[in-house]
Amino acid sequence: MPDNIVASSEDSGIKVTEWEYQVRTDNGDTVKSDWSPTVRATAHPRTAPPPVGIVTTATATGVDVVWGAPTGPYTDTIDRYQVITFDKDTPGAFIDSTSVTGKSIHIDGLTPGHHYVVAVVTWNAAGGGLPGAGRAVTIGAGSPPAPRDLQVTSTDPTTVQLTWSGSPQAAGYRVWVRNINSGSQSSADEFIVDTTHRDIAYLSPGTWNYEFCVTAVNGALESAKSDCVVAPHPASG
Known part of the structure; x- marks a missing residue:
């Protein structure tokens, strides 16, 4: 059972990763030995970063x-x-x-x-x-339609749960966020989900200060934004 426990950088900028390993025998769901003692190994990869x-x-x-x-x-x-x-x-x-x-x-x-x-x-x-x-x-789907029926629920003062209706043409979805009090523009990162729901946390000073929209993506193609929704105050009690 390898367990990645440490990830750090040397002075040269090369990643160094330390792993812990344990093994045990397995003769079925209920017939297993104890885990072996833990041993460690340090990887010094010399492969290139991704494109x-x-x-x-x-x-x-x-x-x-x-x-x-x-x-x-x-x-x-x-x-x-x-x-x-x-x-x-x-x-x-x-x-x-x-x-x-x-x-x-x-x-x-x-x-x-x-x-x-x-x-x-x-x-x-x-x-x-x-x-x-x-x-x-x-494959073969073209530009997807905008998501529909966006619902935003505040599950606590700084966390929201978003749900929406998607389409088969979409390969994923991006969530756009805007602070309605700061005058900022709506922005999204490249975190793309392939489900029609997402939770977002750490919305300080409170979820009700934020507006949310969703776009559908198919590779480089992206839909218009869904209707945008401001998060409500969380339910009391």
Whole structure:
């Protein structure tokens, strides 16, 4: 049972990760040994960081993917990229991957209407690094419609629960947030959920100071915003 317990940086900026390991025998749900003593191992990876600026665009039967080369330690020996796709709508689907030496690819033969995860891995002299995620895509779907029926519930003074109605064309959703008292513009990060609900916490000084909207995404395509809703005060008692 590996357990990642420490993540830090050396002076050179290279990630150093320490792991703890334990093992035990397993002869069924109720027949297990005790865990072994814990041992530690420290990883000093020399793989390159993931690509930057990954952009995904669904086509009628596939996906176009483009990205930029990363910078930093161990990028001087990059010789190829691995593009990963995974069909989220096919039970038991396997991860597919294709290797290219450039920084773009078209992958064809995907199932129209299905939702796919897309990621890109950098390979250098030490091997493949961690994948960088692009936006998920819905094959052949085009630009999704705006989400509907946004509901915002304050579950406590600084936490909200959002729910909305989505569409099959959407591969994911972004939540936009605006402080209604500061004059700020509505903004969203790249945290994209593939469900039609999301909780957001730490809304200081209180949820009722914030307005929320939702957009639907399909790779690089994005819908207009849903109707925006200001969070209510939490129910008393």
